[in-house]
Amino acid sequence: MASLSESLKDLQELIAEFYELADYTPLGAKEYNEKDMCNIDKGTHAQFALNNILSLNYGYQSVDSGSPWLPYWLTNILEITMNPIEELPSVLRKKLTKFLKNLHNDESGGFRGQISLQSHIASTYGGLMAIVNIGTEEAYQIIDKQKMKEFLTEVFCKVKQEPSSTLKSSEMKVGENGAYIMHENGEYDLRACYCALIIADILGFLPDPDLTEGMSDLIASCQTYEGGIACNPYGEAHAGYTYCGLSCMILLGEVDKLNLDRLIEWAVNRQLEMEGGFNGRINKLVDSCYNFWMGAIFEMVDMATKGKANIDGQWLCSQLALQGYSIFCCQSSEGGFKDKPRKGVDVYHTMYALAGTSICQHKSHFHQKKVEEISEENKEDDPELSEGDDFDEVCILSKNYNNLLARLSPIYNARMCLVKKAKEFYKEN
Numbered sequence: 001m002a003s004l005s006e007s008l009k010d011l012q013e014l015i016a017e018f019y020e021l022a023d024y025t026p027l028g029a030k031e032y033n034e035k036d037m038c039n040i041d042k043g044t045h046a047q048f049a050l051n052n053i054l055s056l057n058y059g060y061q062s063v064d065s066g067s068p069w070l071p072y073w074l075t076n077i078l079e080i081t082m083n084p085i086e087e088l089p090s091v092l093r094k095k096l097t098k099f100l101k102n103l104h105n106d107e108s109g110g111f112r113g114q115i116s117l118q119s120h121i122a123s124t125y126g127g128l129m130a131i132v133n134i135g136t137e138e139a140y141q142i143i144d145k146q147k148m149k150e151f152l153t154e155v156f157c158k159v160k161q162e163p164s165s166t167l168k169s170s171e172m173k174v175g176e177n178g179a180y181i182m183h184e185n186g187e188y189d190l191r192a193c194y195c196a197l198i199i200a201d202i203l204g205f206l207p208d209p210d211l212t213e214g215m216s217d218l219i220a221s222c223q224t225y226e227g228g229i230a231c232n233p234y235g236e237a238h239a240g241y242t243y244c245g246l247s248c249m250i251l252l253g254e255v256d257k258l259n260l261d262r263l264i265e266w267a268v269n270r271q272l273e274m275e276g277g278f279n280g281r282i283n284k285l286v287d288s289c290y291n292f293w294m295g296a297i298f299e300m301v302d303m304a305t306k307g308k309a310n311i312d313g314q315w316l317c318s319q320l321a322l323q324g325y326s327i328f329c330c331q332s333s334e335g336g337f338k339d340k341p342r343k344g345v346d347v348y349h350t351m352y353a354l355a356g357t358s359i360c361q362h363k364s365h366f367h368q369k370k371v372e373e374i375s376e377e378n379k380e381d382d383p384e385l386s387e388g389d390d391f392d393e394v395c396i397l398s399k400n401y402n403n404l405l406a407r408l409s410p411i412y413n414a415r416m417c418l419v420k421k422a423k424e425f426y427k428e429n
């Protein structure tokens with residue numbers, strides 16, 4: 001097996017070749033002017049998603065707990081590439097709905113990866129987000145809210161602290177209080193917290209201390225000396241967990257419990273100078289799924305600081321260099337994205353590469369010059385949850401505006417109008 005430094009060198013050489021062919025460098029991304037060289041072929045990527053929807057019953061049988069994620073990833077690819085699901089032939093929307101209905105656990109609430117398995121919090125998150133994207137009443141009604149709440153309560157770890165309890169805090173297991181487990185008797189880490197909190201938020205269960213008590217302290221205790229957030233206390237900082245932890249803190253309104261300066265310092269060091277893309281941990285290779293897991297962190301930090309983490313509207317990373325990595329190194333002409341050159345395309349990387357590219361095409365809602373006006377306007381409304389489909393202020397490599405992707409909410413990784421629509425439904429029903 002090649003050592004990390006060998007594979008890094010090899011990968012960097014390959015990427016440098018791609019960039020040379022395009023006459024491009026990440027550091028010169030701002031001046032890059034070859035419009036024709038850098039197309040995001042939205043139609044081909046949408047077709048890739050459609051083909052995968054058509055064969056949904058047959059592929060990816062092995063991803064067990066991931067099955068309900070597939071309709072989410074595929075519908076999100078369509079939404080990001082501006083092929084709205086409501087324009088899908090109704091037979092395909094029905095197919096997706098039926099696929100999800102099959103995986104819903106009518107007995108104990110939530111979704112499972114296969115009919116024979118128990119409900120799993122990550123499967124449930126994927127299933128719900130697919131429903132949000134499908135956006136029909138028939139799809140919304142798959143969820144049994146009462147059972148879902150019971151399922152969430154079941155997998156939430158709360159150390160009982162009745163006055164009569166003899167349990168001392170020193171006897172609690174580290175990282176247990178306020179955590180969610182993935183499934184009954186399963187493991188716990190911050191992914192489960194994120195999935196549970198998004199579900200609870202969309203279904204209108206929040207605020208509810210019975211579903212969140214202790215969570216923000218737990219997340220704060222997962223921030224490491226590196227600045228990022230780990231899966232549980234004493235772990236290694238990682239893009240995915242930092243994304244999950246930061247999203248939760250914003251939803252809980254407890255972001256002050258994190259050291260954001262340290263978090264930003266860690267985050268800016270995840271963008272690689274030569275590759276232009278992000279890695280997810282110190283000393284790891286670039287990977288396009290971190291386009292989103294890292295890219296969204298920059299926008300969320302900007303939200304958390306009400307616009308103090310942008311420069312002229314741009315995040316504290318090179319948004320253009322990230323787009324360059326995606327376009328020149330990861331895009332397949334047959335549709336789909338790969339994590340890095342020499343790998344194959346897959347649905348997961350296609351969705352997260354596109355989602356992160358979209359995040360990095362848009363500018364802050366809190367443009368510093370306007371921050372005062374905006375915070376006036378948004379006194380009532382949650383500014384971080386606004387729709388933001390205003391394309392006036394975008395940041396696109398070589399100003400090729402044909403490449404513009406739909407704006408997403410970094411917290412939900414979905415179009416905010418669809419999240420709002422689902423929330424309204426579940427509020428009433």
Ligand SMILES: [Zn+2]
Pocket residue numbers: 287288289290339349
């Ligand atoms: Zn990846």
